Amino acid sequence: MGKTIAEKILSMKSGVDARANDIVIADLDFVMGQDGTSPLAIQAFIEMGGLRVFDPRRVAMVIDHSAPSPLEGVSALHKKMRDFADRYDVMLYDIGEGVCHQLVPEKGHVAPGTLVIGADSHTCTYGALNAFATGVGSTDLAAGMISGKLWFKVPETIKFVLHGELPPGVFSKDLILYLIGDVTADGATYMAAEYVGEAIKALSMEARFTISNMAIEMGAKVGLMEADEKTEAWVREHSSLPYKPVFADPDAVYAEVREYDVSKLEPQVAKPHTVDNVSPIGEVAGIEVQQCVIGTCTNGRLEDLRIAAKILEGKKIHPRTRLIVAPASRQVFLDAIREGIISTLVEAGAAIVTPGCGPCVGTHNGVPSDGENVIATSNRNFKGRMGNNKAFIYLGSPATVAASAIAGKISDPREYWR
Amino acid sequence: MNLRGKAHKFGDDVNTDYIISGRYKFKTLDMKELAKHVMEDLDPEFYSKLNKGDFIVAGKNFGCGSSREQAPLAIIHADISAVIAKSFARIFYRNAINTGLPLLECDTDLINPGDELEVDLGKGIVRNLTQNTDIQVKPLPPFMLKILSDGGLVEHFKKHGTFNLE
Known part of the structure; x- marks a missing residue:
């Protein structure tokens, strides 16, 4: 056997x-x-x-x-x-x-x-x-x-x-x-x-x-x-x-x-407060988000930052939202600087924080306020995960988070992906 | 050893962030302090309702999520005597055995909030004294029982110097 x-x-x-x-x-x-x-x-x-x-x-x-x-x-x-x-x-x-x-x-x-x-x-x-x-x-x-x-x-x-x-x-x-x-x-x-x-x-x-x-x-x-x-x-x-x-x-x-068969898969989003509460993007598009997070052990690698930069290039994030970017490591950070990715993200309005876990795990670097919606590239959306049990966390790909940062609401990245 | 106390009921998929939030667990190793915040995001009054020896009773997949050992430790230091659930997530399960927190896997639909329970760990029975029923518990594998009966993995190592499967 x-x-x-x-x-x-x-x-x-x-x-x-x-x-x-x-x-x-x-x-x-x-x-x-x-x-x-x-x-x-x-x-x-x-x-x-x-x-x-x-x-x-x-x-x-x-x-x-x-x-x-x-x-x-x-x-x-x-x-x-x-x-x-x-x-x-x-x-x-x-x-x-x-x-x-x-x-x-x-x-x-x-x-x-x-x-x-x-x-x-x-x-x-x-x-x-x-x-x-x-x-x-x-x-x-x-x-x-x-x-x-x-x-x-x-x-x-x-x-x-x-x-x-x-x-x-x-x-x-x-x-x-x-x-x-x-x-x-x-x-x-x-x-x-x-x-x-x-x-x-x-x-x-x-x-x-x-x-x-x-x-x-x-x-x-x-x-x-x-x-x-x-x-x-x-x-x-x-x-x-x-x-x-x-x-x-x-x-x-x-x-x-x-x-x-993945060939017809659409962008997916996990809704509060469990990771298995997943919908295709169409069902959640339009929900306003006050904070967007790109990074973490799930999606903070060079390829992820590159995807986000491709969507954000020459654009500005929505004035009623915030974008926090945490590269997954110093090496990723350096590579992203050398490729010009960091300039693109910062010019679009991103706040770059130290490579690490902070924003995902609620210790610091972006604790949301009561009633706020967050969309993040991280892996958990449990109540209180980001440090406030009165906030609502959605999970998506770096492309979905970048697109949502531009629109100030959860958005289909395919509209920006050329 | 028999444990006795009241049932505090929770639903399915209680994760370790709910058991003890990341807001608190990174700050201190003082488990008595962490214990005051146990289950806070699900029930802010939970700690104040507890009496020594009470049980957490939950649905399936209790302890899912992060590997924080502060979760079973906060439960132990809140003087909760055991967790009774339909099933447990695996890292929490290991951590509970390693730290000496008894876990009982059984059909918790047979328990209502506030029921008075008595647990016979040796026989693997949960007695519902309020409803006058006995609930059979899924037995632990012998190796895990051995770690639990040594008083957790620290005590097991103190006794044997390394893992002892015999």
Whole structure:
């Protein structure tokens, strides 16, 4: 009986013949924490009697969620991370370096066939690189830092077969929003998702990250893709790790196989207050928005900023709305400066903030007011997510957000996409 | 061990932002302080209504969203004795076991707000004392029970030095 990608990677890393629903203890290739989760992990590390991390080259801490610190309390937690990184010699990515899920792949810490945990739910992003990457909590992070191991329940897999080609003005964000709306917020709980098909193969690596990033929003543990020539080119450019692409066996057993034709897909928007509350653009177009956000681990990459700049070039945002742009990393920021993207966005009226998570996660950098509507390229629209439980958050692609910023209301980007 | 308290009911898909908002969780490691804001975005009065030992009772997919371990910790420090739901999201589920918060998966339609409940963790039964009914709970896998009975993953590591599946 064949195996899925998840079963194969967990078999390799645990040394046993791992099948869905088995519990295994597996060796970790990389371990990451951010500033919302690392301080508690440091506390657990000390309580557990941790004396050293299993391999300092395989442990990173990223200060991205409230960076730079807006408050004294946050500063104390950041200091705790910096002190820990110094003492145990682990890698630290400090303020301005970027969002953890951009940095871990960009700095070459992940490659096909690796097993990665991150104390952040969107760690599933690296599944786009054919890595088994999943989010955990702080105590799991501490255990992983000490032992280089973690227990896993081997997930069953739902396979998404995506046929056809996305139409102009429709992007990978629209596709993943549509899939989440279809399977719902708990449709893949405890499971792995495998995304395959010509629609995936046609996407750039950057666009693929967006899809794997949101696997958690359907409850999935990982959002896996097969490695192809684009994956390998991307990995060779960013990493020196040895790697071995892992493919599902033709006779692998799936919990479910779902097939879709994407060729008629329209831009999609998730409405307040759940990510699976998804509508095609036509049903929400015209809703006024007071704030627009482009960035985050979902859609803050160079390609995303390029798409936004293409729509905003030579235009001004609506006077009754605000546009906040957070590049996903320092590298993305620099590349966007060199390409002239940042000038285009700033001339259109955007406020650029430090690469990081702030506006998405409600810590700072753009907390909306009572009753305001926000449209963002981020991955969550829960009530209160952006720091005010009386605001309303819509999610869309960078193109949809850019178009909405111009009109001051949710707008179909295809009207601007030439 | 038997737990006893009143049921506080919530719906489906209660996410970790609702359990403890990002507005608070980045500022401090003081869990008693965070506990005061538990479930605030769903019910601003929730913390003030709690009595020691009460239960959170919810629908499906409890704890979805972010990986913040402050979510189970804020619940524990609000003196809530367990969460009873139709199903749990996986990161929350791991975090709860790792921090020693008991989770019970069962048909929560059989519980009304305010019902007096008694939970027998050993037998895996939720007794609804108000309605005089017993609700069967889906058992935990043995490995997770072991971590929970050690008092969470920190205690498990203190005891065994690493993961111990035996």
